[in-house]
Amino acid sequence: MNRSTILLVDDEKEITNLLEIYLKNEGYQLLIANDGLEALELLQSNAVDLIILDVMMPRMDGIQACIKIREEKQMPIIMLSAKGQEIDKITGLSIGADDYVVKPFSPLEILARVKSQLRRYRHFSGNDVKSENEIVIDELVIHLTQHRVSVDKIPIKLTPREFSILYTLAVNRGRVLSMEQIYEAVWEEPFYESNNTVMVHIRKIREKLEKDPSSPQYIKTIWGIGYTIE
Incomplete structure (x- = not known):
């Protein structure tokens, strides 16, 4: 059973409900926030392995939230956005996102990207490395x-x-x-x-x-x- 904890940040209920089903079905533990400020609050009191972060949200959007998160945290961040222009992707990646997915998307695509990001992060953070290097x-x-x-x-x-x-x-x-x-x-x-x-x-x-x-x-x-x- 997968014990990784994912923070899902999106104000669209349909998206959070859909991704919740797929992620929990894979055994991930899930925290859900409706905007950037709520996400930052959850990060203060919870250990999170990966963040799925929407760009367009009330109070604090995903861009501002990503910048704040990167001041202290290094876990993978996958950004979600309806904006698919090259400049939008470059902006997201430039501020610290590890991946950028354009809406609409397949939940299976998100699941594959989550697994890939966590696998790589565990490897390079040392969980899959057997000796000091x-x-x-x-x-x-x-x-x-x-x-x-x-x-x-x-x-x-x-x-x-x-x-x-x-x-x-x-x-x-x-x-x-x-x-x-x-x-x-x-x-x-x-x-x-x-x-x-x-x-x-x-x-x-x-x-x-x-x-x-x-x-x-x-x-x-x-x-x-x-x-x-x-």
Whole structure:
């Protein structure tokens, strides 16, 4: 039986009722909030493994809530939105969401994404790692078992998705990975040509890791090919 706790944040009763059925049927424990403020209150008193967060809500919307959550919490966040334009997806991913699903959606799709996010988060947070392990690249240290990153001994807060991308590049150090290779390794789904998701995440990682993101020390761009950690 799955014991992971999911916080579902949406003001549309039909959506929460539908997802509640599917998620509970898979054994997940569920907390439900109707807006961002209620979600933040629940996070103060409950241990949550993943958040499904709608964008358009009263009082505090999903964008504001995601920003507040990311100040302290690092669990996966899947954003839901009726807005499917590329700029809307980029905005959601830029503020710390790990995935972005456009309404209307299939409950089975959400369930698959939940399982994928939790599986990856458990792996990189150390629950599936049997021994202490670190990757050290100059002043950058990636602590695999603790799901932590530091630069010059200063802790860096990365989202689970950002951590996965950095890990993928680090374990392939010296190789140039295309956006397609990174996407399919991290998202575990087919890449489509106009997808800027990887580029957005790389930019956010650089902003957190680098002293000068415009001249990065760690993640290098190989124009026309992809990215590498040398």
